Amino acid sequence: MNTEITPEQIAFYRENGFVVIDDFLTPEEVEIWRQYVGEAVDQREGRLMAGRDEMADKEFYEQVFIQRINLWNDHEGMRKLMLDPRLGKMAADLAGVDGMRIWHDQALIKPAWGNATGWHLDNPYWSYSSRDTLSIWVALDDVTTENGCLYFIPGSHKTARWDINTDIGKNIGDLFKVYPEWAHTKAVAAPMKAGSCSFHNGLTAHGAAANMTPGARRAMTCGYMPDGSTFNGTRNILPLDKFQKLKIGDVLDDDVQTPLLYHKIKKPIMG
Ligand SMILES: O=C(O)CCC(=O)C(=O)O
Ligand SMILES: [Fe+2]
Numbered sequence: 001m002n003t004e005i006t007p008e009q010i011a012f013y014r015e016n017g018f019v020v021i022d023d024f025l026t027p028e029e030v031e032i033w034r035q036y037v038g039e040a041v042d043q044r045e046g047r048l049m050a051g052r053d054e055m056a057d058k059e060f061y062e063q064v065f066i067q068r069i070n071l072w073n074d075h076e077g078m079r080k081l082m083l084d085p086r087l088g089k090m091a092a093d094l095a096g097v098d099g100m101r102i103w104h105d106q107a108l109i110k111p112a113w114g115n116a117t118g119w120h121l122d123n124p125y126w127s128y129s130s131r132d133t134l135s136i137w138v139a140l141d142d143v144t145t146e147n148g149c150l151y152f153i154p155g156s157h158k159t160a161r162w163d164i165n166t167d168i169g170k171n172i173g174d175l176f177k178v179y180p181e182w183a184h185t186k187a188v189a190a191p192m193k194a195g196s197c198s199f200h201n202g203l204t205a206h207g208a209a210a211n212m213t214p215g216a217r218r219a220m221t222c223g224y225m226p227d228g229s230t231f232n233g234t235r236n237i238l239p240l241d242k243f244q245k246l247k248i249g250d251v252l253d254d255d256v257q258t259p260l261l262y263h264k265i266k267k268p269i270m271g
Contacts, residue, residue, distance in 0.1 A: 017152065017154065106220075110217040
């Protein structure tokens, strides 16, 4: 695993709100990630999250991507991959913060002939609001403009707000109705070889192309929450009992729900 981040990559990420890192995983590591993601997704039997009953919407959403959240919760191999402190450090260095917690991981498998992923922002879905939150997106197949690579609106993280977002729905361009100032910007495609990855800021506008090929486009992703982030009132992935105990402004420092992956000074206690 190549977890080195160069000063140039950091500068590019901060300016554009995303960065592609080639050859992040070795071919042997890609095989392991594919195997664990495959096992962890299969054992969910259609459930979005571990220990919860919500099933995926087969009619539309599953044709955008098969989404399974927090595989680290119920697959030992995924736990090792997702709680790797080196990933937390990469995320912290890109964001320029002292420490990172896991928010949630997710497998996003765009099926053969799958729909495009509508333009959206990630952080407005989540239970904290931060300009420094970001996600890794690891390509488990060669990802091209033909099978559903990511696209980004460069610099959009600088002007994005939390009060508005759009669903990943049938009209993929709805986000540009609420952000007309981005509507004339050229999107940047991010094709990647299997084993490469990108990071994108939680406020960067992004989407993915349709899959015009007969094969699936597999990706494994994870959102990182800066240590010290506070609850904003949104439930998102929080279990009901934890959600009901939180007050707006509480620090999200539950080491079982959102383990600290990396910190410059504090010693992480793994969930
Ligand atoms: O993989 C996709 O199609 C979308 C990815 C995405 O929205 C994300 O990683 O935040
Ligand atoms: Fe997203």
